[in-house]
Amino acid sequence: MSELRKHYFLDNYCLIASGRSKRPSAPKACGDEEKVTSCVFCNGHENETPAATAVYKNGEILKDTDNQRVTGWDVRCIPNLYPALSPEAPDVQHPLFEVMKGYGFHEVIIENPLHESKLSNFSDDELFLLMKVYRDRVMHYQSQERIEYVSLFKNLGKNAGASLEHTHTQLIAVPLIPVTIKKEKKAIEELKSCPYCDIIKKEQGKERMVYENENFILIAPYYSRSPYEMWMLPKKHLHHISVFNEQMLMSLGDCIRKAVSLLEKTIPELAYNYMFFQTENDRSYHFNIRIAPVTSIAAGFEKNTDIYINTIPPETAVKHLLEKE
């Protein structure tokens, strides 16, 4: 079982999760070297995973039971077999130090039943469904008792921390507001207007803009910690995916597909993470997604100073990304 340990004197937490050391690594479980024969995320292998918490099929939302798995699904949400946090976490004590029990939820969203499917090839309908699933699952966990934040993220490629190859997104619901969000909220409180609205004003139509559609803008931010980092922002000031209507969800899906497609065309053996930043109750926050391809290593200098060395200026990154279009 896991525990959330607080730093000796800073407002930071780490998650000690010894159970996760048993999880499979990509090449063994689902590698392309030895031709995939048994990926547990694939269509037809539903019995090899825990029972699904939500199965999207032909416009309906179903559930597995312990004895009966839904087959022929479009998107399938299952508990992570090696959860970082668990709803049944036992209490834990360290007399001299601060700790919270590892209470929470860890879910895998299998985006498509086919092993070879890729986000960049998703149809508009498939993307729209996936965005609806993102919205549903975030709202579901956000409403659970004692859950303060739902982290939604995708790891693609072994270098980005993915342990399975089949296209999937993860969701970890935690009983605290992470320091990343707290820090931004505090800075925003001290400002008079939304800094993200200001970013849109400054970057839209300029050299660091990569793409825009009706509702979203995609930029390589002025402050870029790593090569080809991109941010997606809704043009309207909206704080959370729960307030997105269908048009917004469609635009969001389109923007994610565009970002991923451009990266695929530009970076060989692409690995990336994308992360949703949002707040449930604080309307002063501006929803955003950051996508970071893994092309470099955070080494001693970064770990010492938190100053990231980026060898490709965002202005150059945009040129590279758009010349392949």
Added chain:
Amino acid sequence: MSELRKHYFLDNYCLIASGRSKRPSAPKACGDEEKVTSCVFCNGHENETPAATAVYKNGEILKDTDNQRVTGWDVRCIPNLYPALSPEAPDVQHPLFEVMKGYGFHEVIIENPLHESKLSNFSDDELFLLMKVYRDRVMHYQSQERIEYVSLFKNLGKNAGASLEHTHTQLIAVPLIPVTIKKEKKAIEELKSCPYCDIIKKEQGKERMVYENENFILIAPYYSRSPYEMWMLPKKHLHHISVFNEQMLMSLGDCIRKAVSLLEKTIPELAYNYMFFQTENDRSYHFNIRIAPVTSIAAGFEKNTDIYINTIPPETAVKHLLEKE
């Protein structure tokens, strides 16, 4: 040339350094696959690097000239050929955003003339000399105009960001106090006593202590972000390497060697970073070194929340480290 770009609205900086994309990568320049024939850090290859800023030889400190390189050295300090920052940085402007020119220094400390040398095999004398070099070079750069912080760190192994194999440490002198140090200083200010002195009190002789000598203690911290992370702390409250006497330097070298040796015995294909945390003028800070082997990847969850998932509790890590003794 490089530039320090400030985040749109947070007190964070990134370093845009396009010149560094040309640096060699380990396997090409200095790999063990194609038997090393020409490592530029090796004894006898002094002409293939920039002129040394300090050469330690038989108890003396010498300097290269453009025409004449010192040979037969013990430790050699040279400017990084692909510097992240430079003393001749030109001014840079981004009308809408905050930026500092990339002023600073980037030095490589070649710890030993022999290619196959390893810190874990250094004699007491070699370690003592290296610690003196660390102290000298940090003090030298800390005294330069407009330098606010000197980051001293070691990257070992390709997975830890090292681009050359020959044993070396790096130093980057920056014109600002990094956010990592600022944040700790602020937290310490708000406390009544030194939190690091308190850590020593709580961890010394207990299950997370790995080693201690006369002046230093080595622990696997309660708050461990990654497997086998260790912290080295002087038992006395001292803020900076510049105030270490010879006994302290000897103890420090011994503690570093112990940490590295234990990791080598425990982790196959070891890669690690160690970083010096210290403040020049603020005596309320407590000098410390953190050593972090690279055994896992910071993925989407970590990038979203800054909560690191660690699959090996520090108490277990200590058992693994000490059972190989």
